[in-house]
Amino acid sequence: MAMYQVKPFGGGDIIHLPTCMYRLPNIHTQTVRCADHVLQNGEIDTGLKALEERQDEILRRLWELKAAVDGLAKTVTTPDADLDATTVPPSPASASTFRGSVDLDSLLGRDLGALRDIVINASPSRPPLCLLVLHRLLCQRYQVLSSVHVHSSVSSVPPKLVNCLGLRRTDNFQRQRFQLGFTLIWKDVPKVQMKFCVPTMCTIEGEANVARFLFRLLGVEPQDPAMATMIDSWVDTAFLQLAQGGAKEQATVVHALNDSLSRSPWLVGAEYSLADMACASCLLQTGAAKSGLVNVQRWLKACQNLGHFNFIHALLQ
Numbered sequence: 001m002a003m004y005q006v007k008p009f010g011g012g013d014i015i016h017l018p019t020c021m022y023r024l025p026n027i028h029t030q031t032v033r034c035a036d037h038v039l040q041n042g043e044i045d046t047g048l049k050a051l052e053e054r055q056d057e058i059l060r061r062l063w064e065l066k067a068a069v070d071g072l073a074k075t076v077t078t079p080d081a082d083l084d085a086t087t088v089p090p091s092p093a094s095a096s097t098f099r100g101s102v103d104l105d106s107l108l109g110r111d112l113g114a115l116r117d118i119v120i121n122a123s124p125s126r127p128p129l130c131l132l133v134l135h136r137l138l139c140q141r142y143q144v145l146s147s148v149h150v151h152s153s154v155s156s157v158p159p160k161l162v163n164c165l166g167l168r169r170t171d172n173f174q175r176q177r178f179q180l181g182f183t184l185i186w187k188d189v190p191k192v193q194m195k196f197c198v199p200t201m202c203t204i205e206g207e208a209n210v211a212r213f214l215f216r217l218l219g220v221e222p223q224d225p226a227m228a229t230m231i232d233s234w235v236d237t238a239f240l241q242l243a244q245g246g247a248k249e250q251a252t253v254v255h256a257l258n259d260s261l262s263r264s265p266w267l268v269g270a271e272y273s274l275a276d277m278a279c280a281s282c283l284l285q286t287g288a289a290k291s292g293l294v295n296v297q298r299w300l301k302a303c304q305n306l307g308h309f310n311f312i313h314a315l316l317q
Contacts, residue, residue: 115145117181120210121193124157124186127315128207129281130238131192132164133308134214135182141218145178151187160315161186180217208239208278215274222269230268234275242282250288254296257283261295265302276303284312 122128138144146165150157165184175181192207204210212235215221222228241253257279260267267275280303283289289300303309 115175115178115181117183117196118214119183119185119195121151121185121187121189123189124154124161126285127161127164128192128210129285129312129315130207130211130278131214132311132315133277133281134211134218135165136308137218138180138182138214142179143177144180144182145175146182147184149183149185151185153188154186157186164311164315206239207243208235211235211274211278215277220273222273227268231273231275234267235278238275238278238282242279242286242288250286251291254283254288254291254293257299258293258295261299265299267299272303272306277308280309281312284309284316 120128120131122131135144135146139146148162148165150162165182191205192210194204194210194213195202196204196213204213212232222231237253237256241249245253257267264270266272267279276299280289280300283296283300289296
């Protein structure tokens with residue numbers, strides 16, 4: 001028997017319990033855009049929208065100011081350089097399959113107000129001949145401001161290396177007239193180093209990697225994956241086996257070159273490419289080009305006829 005008994009106070013109607021604590025209007029059914037700021041009564045918060053527009057304008061002006069300051073900073077100092085040896089104009093254009101016009105913005109992205117600087121550190125005991133060839137090709141594509149510097153870690157540099165990018169510039173010039181800056185610093189480093197967009201980019205090491213970067217700036221890299229892979233293979237062979245290998249390894253590579261050149265005038269396809277630049281530069285620098293193989297000698301003569309290797313013999317003497 002229950003101690004307390006309470007009579008039911010409700011009727012026979014069914015009570016519907018709520019399924020949510022709070023109900024809000026559906027914002028997806030409103031005609032206002034999602035980007036607009038809507039108050040509880042459906043009105044647009046114009047003050048907040050104006051504040052956002054002002055913030056966007058301030059950020060845009062700050063970006064332009066930063067680009068202008070970067071451009072001015074590069075006119076004052078050059079990283080890692082203690083002595084400004086020479087500043088040279090772009091080399092005159094010559095007949096080449098690489099002649100043409102390429103939009104740097106499409107290759108590197110837009111950079112407002114600042115000159116795109118390529119800064120390369122290299123040891124004078126082993127000049128990066130392939131990079132010097134690529135420099136001449138870049139001068140045919142763009143307006144290039146070239147300069148040579150000597151770091152304090154190097155006691156002396158031969159005059160032919162100081163002037164390897166051309167003769168000293170005597171007229172006044174403005175950096176804004178140029179599209180690309182090419183700075184070569186003779187420095188005591190174990191391997192070639194490169195920085196592009198100096199304040200933000202990490203260092204790229206190795207002449208092969210730097211050569212690939214510069215070659216891509218020419219805008220002539222093959223779109224066929226197979227041909228691009230063959231070029232990379234020859235570039236690795238040049239700098240790993242020809243440049244660093246022993247006499248036996250170099251002889252093996254030279255015979256492989258002779259065999260490949262028996263089927264085509266150039267190493268990859270019917271056009272001059274980075275593979276030819278790298279292998280020819282390493283052959284001339286190591287002295288392995290003195291072999292009497294007919295196809296190799298014909299190919300080296302064809303490279304010299306393009307005009308890009310004429311200065312190499314003077315540097316190697």
